[in-house]
Amino acid sequence: MAGAVEAFADLVADSLRVLGPDHPDTLTARNNLAFWRSRPRRGRLRTTRREDE
Known part of the structure; x- marks a missing residue:
């Protein structure tokens, strides 16, 4: 993903x-x-909460 960010920044x-x-x-x-x-x-933790919990 970091490669995509760098490539689009160059573009x-x-x-x-x-x-x-x-x-x-x-x-x-x-x-x-x-x-x-x-x-x-x-690897980053998502902190969204499910509605059914």
Whole structure:
């Protein structure tokens, strides 16, 4: 997962430089980066509670 974050961060930087901030591909890359950054890290305890407990 850390590899995905690094790859999308590099892609966002390149897209901004080459395509500009408002290009659809740049916006997609930024969205994908935000998605991977928001994912819980492997091994991290989730503290959500089930409704039926």
